[in-house]
Amino acid sequence: RKEVEQDPGPFNVPEGATVAFNCTYSNSASQSFFWYRQDCRKEPKLLMSVYSSGNEDGRFTAQLNRASQYISLLIRDSKLSDSATYLCVVNVNTNAGKSTFGDGTTLTVKP
Amino acid sequence: NAGVTQTPKFQVLKTGQSMTLQCAQDMNHNSMYWYRQDPGMGLRLIYYSASEGTTDKGEVPNGYNVSRLNKREFSLRLESAAPSQTSVYFCASRKTSGAYEQYFGPGTRLTVT
Numbered sequence: 001r002k003e004v005e006q007d008p009g010p011f012n013v014p015e016g017a018t019v020a021f022n023c024t025y026s027n028s029a030s031q032s033f034f035w036y037r038q039d040c041r042k043e044p045k046l047l048m049s050v051y052s053s054g055n056e057d058g059r060f061t062a063q064l065n066r067a068s069q070y071i072s073l074l075i076r077d078s079k080l081s082d083s084a085t086y087l088c089v090v091n092v093n094t095n096a097g098k099s100t101f102g103d104g105t106t107l108t109v110k111p
Numbered sequence: 112n113a114g115v116t117q118t119p120k121f122q123v124l125k126t127g128q129s130m131t132l133q134c135a136q137d138m139n140h141n142s143m144y145w146y147r148q149d150p151g152m153g154l155r156l157i158y159y160s161a162s163e164g165t166t167d168k169g170e171v172p173n174g175y176n177v178s179r180l181n182k183r184e185f186s187l188r189l190e191s192a193a194p195s196q197t198s199v200y201f202c203a204s205r206k207t208s209g210a211y212e213q214y215f216g217p218g219t220r221l222t223v224t
Contacts (some may be wrong), residue, residue, distance in 0.1 A: 034212050043201055043215035044154070087153075089212075098144075098169075099205075099213055103153030 004090050005029055005068045006102035014110055017078045023088030024070045033064055035073050036087040038104065044087055047073075051074045113137055115216035116142055117202050123222045132219050134202030136140040140214075141207035143185035145169075145177060147198040149217075154201065162207060170219040192223045 006023045013019050025033075033050035048055065050062040050071050059075040071090075075082055088102035117138045124130055127162030138145065141162045146154040160179040174196060176188045185204075189196060199220050203213040 032211075041199070041220075043217050044141075045215070046212045049212065098156065098159060101154045 001026060003100045004088055004102040005102045006086075006105045007090050008103060008105060010106040010108055012108045012110060013078055015078055015080060016083075017109075018074065018076050019078060019107060020075075021088075021107075022070055022087055023072070023102050025088075025090045025100070025102075026069065027090070027092060028035055028069065029092050030069075030090045032091040033062075033071050033079045034089040034091075034099075035060075035071075036089055036101075038087055040084075042046075044101075047086070064111055075107075078107075080109050080111065083109045114191055115204055115214055117200075118221040119219060120217065121220045122210065123224065124125050124189075124223055126193060128192050129188065129190050130192065131189075132200055132202075132221075133184070134216055135184045135189035136184065136202075136214070136216075137183065138204060139182070140204035141182070142205050143179065144205075144213065145175075145185070145187045146201045146203065147196075148201060149169065149198050150221040157187065157200075159206075192221075194223045197221060197223045 009056045035047040036044040038044040054063045059076045063072045085104040085106045087104045090100045112187045118133045138157040144159040155171045158177040160166045160192045178186045197220045201218045202216040204215040
């Protein structure tokens with residue numbers, strides 16, 4: 001079983017739709033959580049951190065459920081420019097600072 | 112700030128050739144990482160360096176060596192390239208420990224024929 005698992009998709013949605021991605025992690029010692037966005041053939045870029053209380057950034061909402069060991073990302077009012085692969089990232093905050101990346105969920109927003 | 116820079120952007124090697132991928136960061140981060148990403152696949156950690164002077168193996172270290180030259184620079188060397196090493200290589204850095212995110216360079220696209 002992978003340490004971090006995501007539904008690979010693809011998710012194909014029309015503009016304006018609401019779409020949600022889930023990510024599960026297996027290491028209960030995990031302490032910090034992030035969502036990254038990766039455009040085709042580009043480097044991953046931080047989309048948002050995920051806090052225990054949940055957090056929102058414009059059309060994006062991230063939630064953490066420690067008891068069930070999953071995080072989620074909700075995108076409201078999807079735009080064409082949201083088309084990308086979304087990576088779930090989990091850290092055990094040791095000095096090594098290693099992160100575990102999910103394989104990503106691909107989103108395509110269509111007109 | 113340039114963030115994380117990588118050179119070269121593209122490289123084609125013949126089987127058996129060697130090369131070094133360069134990475135530098137100007138954010139004063141302690142930790143640096145090398146990943147590879149094959150087409151349609153996720154990131155796999157090759158090597159990492161938690162601080163200057165230390166390096167450790169990641170998930171897929173075979174066929175690679177690394178050098179943490181100083182706090183800014185972390186290089187990845189392929190001693191004898193193989194077609195299986197055709198991939199996109201990303202370097203990343205972050206502050207040591209704590210809830211800090213990684214910052215990535217633009218990647219090196221390597222083809223081994």
